[in-house]
Amino acid sequence: MQAQNNYERLIDSANNHVGGNALKALQFLDSIPNPLEKSIEGNVADYYSIKALIHDELNQRAEVYKNNLLALKYAKIEKNYQVAGDTSLELFANIYIVYEDTTAYSYLEQAKKYYELSGYKNGNLEVELIEAYAHFLDGKIDECNGLLLRKLDVYKNTKDDAYFYMFALYMLTSNYVYLDNLEEANKYYENFKSLENNSTIDSYNYSSFDANINLSYAELFYKKKQIDSTLFYLSQAEINRKSMADDALETYFIISSKVYSLSGKIDKSKTYLDSLRIFQEDMFKNVIDVSYHINSPLLKEESLQKNEDFLDIFGILLICLISIISFAYFMYYKEQRQKLSHLSNQTENLTYLKSNNEKLAVKVQGLEDYISQLKQKVKAIATIDDVVLQREKIKDFYKELHLSSTTLLEESKNHLELVNNFDMDFFKKIKKLHPKLNDSEIIICYYVSVGFKNKEIAVFLNTSIRAIESKRYRITKKMGLNKQEITLVDYLTQTFKDPN
Known part of the structure; x- marks a missing residue:
C-alpha cells in the first residue's frame, strides 16, 4: 500500500510540472511501473489525463489523442466523472477544432453529462466556452462574440477560476482586432493583461494567449504596411515564443520574414524564412508518423483490457482519419514549399537589388x-x-x-x-x-x-x-x-x- 501511495505522489509531482517543465513531468509518469491498474489503482484516468496535457505542451498531437482516449476509457471505469468531462472536451477540441469533424459534437454532450454527474459547478461554463472557441476558429465572429458577451459577467465573477474570464477576453480581443475595431480590442486586452498574476490562472495558458493576441495585432498592422507597429507586436509575441502553439509559431515566422523583407532587412528576413522551412519540414514528418504513434500504443493498451473494444474500434477510425489528414497535409505542405520557394526567390532578388x-x-x-x-x-x-x-x-x-x-x-x-x-x-x-x-x-x-x-x-x-x-x-x-x-x-x- 505504501508503494502504491508513492506512485500516486508521482502523479501529483507530474501535475505540478505541467506548464513549466513538460519533460520533467513526463519523467515522473514514466517512473510508474506497469501494469498501471495495480500500481496506481483508481488513478489511471488521472495519469492519462495529465500525460495528454504534457504531450499537448510538447505539440505531439498523436500522443494527445491517444492519452485522451485512454483517460476517457479509465474515467468511465473508475467513475471519475470530472476527468471524463475534461477529456470529452479535449477530444471535441482535437477532433472538431483541429480536423473540423462535426461528429465531435457528441463529445460536448458527453461533457455536459459527466460534469453533471461530478457535481462540477462550472461545467456548463466549460462547455459554453469551448463552443464559442469553435465559432472563433471557424471565423464566425458574430456567433462567438454573442456567446461570450452574454456570459462575460458570469465569467468575470467566477473568482475561484479566472481562466474562464481570461479565455473569453482572449477571444474578444482577437475578434475585434480582426474587425479592425482597435478601441474595443484595446479595452478587452487591458482587461486580459490585468489577469497576468492571477493565482488561479496557469502561467503557460496566459503566455500562450498573450502571444496569440500580439500576433493578431502584428498581422493587422502588417496588412496596413505599418512596419514599426508590426515589429513592436512581433517583439511582444517573441517574449512568449516558447508558449506558442504550432499554428501561432508558423504565423510568427511568416509575418517576421515578410515585415523584415518589406523594411529592407534581408538577412533577418532570410533567417525567419529558414526557421519557417525547418518548422514546416518537422511538422510534415510529425504528421507522416502519426499513424504509427497512435496505432502501436493503442494496440498495446488494448491487450491489457481484452474485454474492451473501445480503443480497437475508435483506433481504426482514428487511424483512417489521420491517414486522410496526412495526405491532405502532404498536399498542403507541397503548396507551402512552392510558396516558400517563391518568397525565397523574391528575397534573393531583393538582396541583389539592394547590394547593387x-x-x-x-x-x-x-x-x-x-x-x-x-x-x-x-x-x-x-x-x-x-x-x-x-x-x-x-x-x-x-x-x-x-x-x-x-x-x-x-x-x-x-x-x-x-x-x-x-x-x-x-x-x-x-x-x-x-x-x-x-x-x-x-x-x-x-x-x-x-x-x-x-x-x-x-x-x-x-x-x-x-x-x-x-x-x-x-x-x-x-x-x-x-x-x-x-x-x-x-x-x-x-x-x-x-x-x-
Whole structure:
C-alpha cells in the first residue's frame, strides 16, 4: 500500500510540472511501473489525463489523442466523472477544432453529462466556452462574440477560476482586432493583461494567449504596411515564443520574414524564412508518423483490457482519419514549399537589388550621359551636306553604337530592365500618374522627354520607326492626350521638366 501511495505522489509531482517543465513531468509518469491498474489503482484516468496535457505542451498531437482516449476509457471505469468531462472536451477540441469533424459534437454532450454527474459547478461554463472557441476558429465572429458577451459577467465573477474570464477576453480581443475595431480590442486586452498574476490562472495558458493576441495585432498592422507597429507586436509575441502553439509559431515566422523583407532587412528576413522551412519540414514528418504513434500504443493498451473494444474500434477510425489528414497535409505542405520557394526567390532578388543599388545609380547617370552624347552625334551627322561623307559617318556611328552599348549595359540587362530598377523620379512619377502604361511605353516616354526623335529611339532600341510611331500613338491614347489637344512632347516637357 505504501508503494502504491508513492506512485500516486508521482502523479501529483507530474501535475505540478505541467506548464513549466513538460519533460520533467513526463519523467515522473514514466517512473510508474506497469501494469498501471495495480500500481496506481483508481488513478489511471488521472495519469492519462495529465500525460495528454504534457504531450499537448510538447505539440505531439498523436500522443494527445491517444492519452485522451485512454483517460476517457479509465474515467468511465473508475467513475471519475470530472476527468471524463475534461477529456470529452479535449477530444471535441482535437477532433472538431483541429480536423473540423462535426461528429465531435457528441463529445460536448458527453461533457455536459459527466460534469453533471461530478457535481462540477462550472461545467456548463466549460462547455459554453469551448463552443464559442469553435465559432472563433471557424471565423464566425458574430456567433462567438454573442456567446461570450452574454456570459462575460458570469465569467468575470467566477473568482475561484479566472481562466474562464481570461479565455473569453482572449477571444474578444482577437475578434475585434480582426474587425479592425482597435478601441474595443484595446479595452478587452487591458482587461486580459490585468489577469497576468492571477493565482488561479496557469502561467503557460496566459503566455500562450498573450502571444496569440500580439500576433493578431502584428498581422493587422502588417496588412496596413505599418512596419514599426508590426515589429513592436512581433517583439511582444517573441517574449512568449516558447508558449506558442504550432499554428501561432508558423504565423510568427511568416509575418517576421515578410515585415523584415518589406523594411529592407534581408538577412533577418532570410533567417525567419529558414526557421519557417525547418518548422514546416518537422511538422510534415510529425504528421507522416502519426499513424504509427497512435496505432502501436493503442494496440498495446488494448491487450491489457481484452474485454474492451473501445480503443480497437475508435483506433481504426482514428487511424483512417489521420491517414486522410496526412495526405491532405502532404498536399498542403507541397503548396507551402512552392510558396516558400517563391518568397525565397523574391528575397534573393531583393538582396541583389539592394547590394547593387549604388552601381545601378551610377549606371543610370552613365545612360543619361550616353543618350545625350548620341543625340549630339545624330544631330551633327544630320547637318552634313555631303551625302557620301554623311553615309560614312552613319556607318561609323552604328559601329560605335554597337560597341558602346555592350559596354554600357550589363550582360542579360536590356534598357528596360536596367532603367526600371533605378526608381528614378521620372519613372516613379509617370507610373503614379499613368498606371495603364506598360514598361516599354514608359521607357519610350523617357527617351521622348530627353529630346529623342522617333528615328533616334528606333536606332537605340533596335526596332523600326513604324513600331515607335505605333507605340507613341497608344501612349497618347492611354494618357488621354488626344482629348486635350496637346502633344506627347509638350506634355512630358511640362510635366517632368526639371524645375531647376
